[in-house]
Amino acid sequence: MFEKSIDAYNKAKKIIPGGVNSPVRAFRSVNSTPIFFKSGKGSKMRDIDNNEYIDCVGSWGPLIFGHADKITVDSIIEYSKKGTTYGAPTEIESAMASKIIDMVPSIEKVRMVSSGTEATMSAIRLARGYKKKNLIIKFSGNYHGHFDSFLIRAGSGAMTLGKPDSQGVTENIAKDTLVADFNNIDSVKHLFHKNKNKIAAVIIEPIAGNMGLVTPNKNFLQNLKILCSENDALLIFDEVMSGFRVSRGGAQELYDIEPDLTTLGKIIGGGLPAGAYGGRNEIMDYVAPDGPVYQAGTLSGNPLAMAAGLSVLKRLDSEVYIELEKISSQIEIGIKNNILETGVDANIARVGSMMTLFFSSKERIENYDDAKECDTKLYSKYFHSMLENGVYLPPSQYECMFLSNKIDDNDIQKIIDSNLKSLKKIK
Ligand SMILES: *Cc1c(COP(=O)(O)O)cnc(C)c1O
Numbered sequence: 001m002f003e004k005s006i007d008a009y010n011k012a013k014k015i016i017p018g019g020v021n022s023p024v025r026a027f028r029s030v031n032s033t034p035i036f037f038k039s040g041k042g043s044k045m046r047d048i049d050n051n052e053y054i055d056c057v058g059s060w061g062p063l064i065f066g067h068a069d070k071i072t073v074d075s076i077i078e079y080s081k082k083g084t085t086y087g088a089p090t091e092i093e094s095a096m097a098s099k100i101i102d103m104v105p106s107i108e109k110v111r112m113v114s115s116g117t118e119a120t121m122s123a124i125r126l127a128r129g130y131k132k133k134n135l136i137i138k139f140s141g142n143y144h145g146h147f148d149s150f151l152i153r154a155g156s157g158a159m160t161l162g163k164p165d166s167q168g169v170t171e172n173i174a175k176d177t178l179v180a181d182f183n184n185i186d187s188v189k190h191l192f193h194k195n196k197n198k199i200a201a202v203i204i205e206p207i208a209g210n211m212g213l214v215t216p217n218k219n220f221l222q223n224l225k226i227l228c229s230e231n232d233a234l235l236i237f238d239e240v241m242s243g244f245r246v247s248r249g250g251a252q253e254l255y256d257i258e259p260d261l262t263t264l265g266k267i268i269g270g271g272l273p274a275g276a277y278g279g280r281n282e283i284m285d286y287v288a289p290d291g292p293v294y295q296a297g298t299l300s301g302n303p304l305a306m307a308a309g310l311s312v313l314k315r316l317d318s319e320v321y322i323e324l325e326k327i328s329s330q331i332e333i334g335i336k337n338n339i340l341e342t343g344v345d346a347n348i349a350r351v352g353s354m355m356t357l358f359f360s361s362k363e364r365i366e367n368y369d370d371a372k373e374c375d376t377k378l379y380s381k382y383f384h385s386m387l388e389n390g391v392y393l394p395p396s397q398y399e400c401m402f403l404s405n406k407i408d409d410n411d412i413q414k415i416i417d418s419n420l421k422s423l424k425k426i427k
Helices: 003-015 070-080 091-103 116-131 185-194 220-230 250-254 305-313 318-342 368-372 376-388 409-424
Strands: 035-039 044-047 054-055 109-113 133-140 177-180 199-204 233-237 261-264 275-277 349-353 354-358
Touching: 003 275, 003 409, 054 409, 070 305, 091 233, 091 305, 109 116, 109 305, 116 133, 116 199, 116 261, 116 275, 116 318, 133 185, 177 185, 185 220, 199 220, 220 233, 233 250, 250 261, 318 349, 318 354, 376 409
Parallel strands: 133 177, 133 199, 199 233, 233 261
Antiparallel strands: 035 044, 044 054, 109 275, 261 275, 349 354
């Protein structure tokens, strides 16, 4: 079934580290080797062995309108005819900025970058410059891209200083990152208490999507906002995943909380590389050339990425979210029924079109410690069984499904049927 992919992988791994340009694609956490793709259309994608799958990953979020979406593709073609980059301002960058400001409640001014990592990295530099303090707090199990300061998890517990998660990250950088427990406000209080007037910002995925989908408990984000203002620290919502995904204005709109800074990525580029960070004028005015915090990029605000992203953002009206909710809730209900029928230890977490099926005996996954206890071997078997049944899932227990509005009734039925078959098989 995968001969050509295996062959392509064997060639690629000689010339690209691990054969991939981003580690999760290597399928290591599902004990396998990567599948190579050649095309996609709507809800489906096709690998180089010509197998077709219903895509439940959507390139990790960007593809809210599915593959090769006509309007997106046409915008890219139209813009590319005029040139691809000038290294000078274009009006489409202002159009993009206006659109973001219109959609995301807390943003008054926004700077475009080329990836989510760049957005979060720049946002914490800005927070540190603005507050003139060095420390940041992040949460265990939250991912903010691969910048040094974020490759830190909780060492022996939530209240310890950060230890690097990757070689090459110096202890000096790691010590400026403190790690708290998601959904545990006391762990944050404790860090503020121990580091009085030293914390510039708290960065959080308001809906955590990088340990599987973990939703915030009631009032957790509200209390976090209060703690930040009491301690003169900025609250940064990393909405690279949740932005434009869970609602037009992201998690901050859904839960009605305004962070000081917001980072965006994934959907914002419509499938091309783009990211952004933004917030109130007084903070954003600290960014160069107006302010003392330097940040730049040769291809920042690239007109093709702006054209693709804008063509998507323009169409994100409430209808789209109603449609996504309908598709996703049907799948959730179907899978829940299958769990009951088969008696497999599993639960499903969902916000809009983001969801994760956790193989765990817990009723709900609340934080990184809960997530770590999941049966990843079972997930791996489940993943491969779904693949054989023509459904492409994230190749890791600790990632979300991102559904597109191109998933039709047949796809929904096929996902639910394949899920039942797979749960029965792996039980
Ligand atoms: C994907 C992601 C990032 C990193 O974005 P890249 O474009 O991969 O650099 C940062 N934060 C969150 C929450 C993400 O999901």
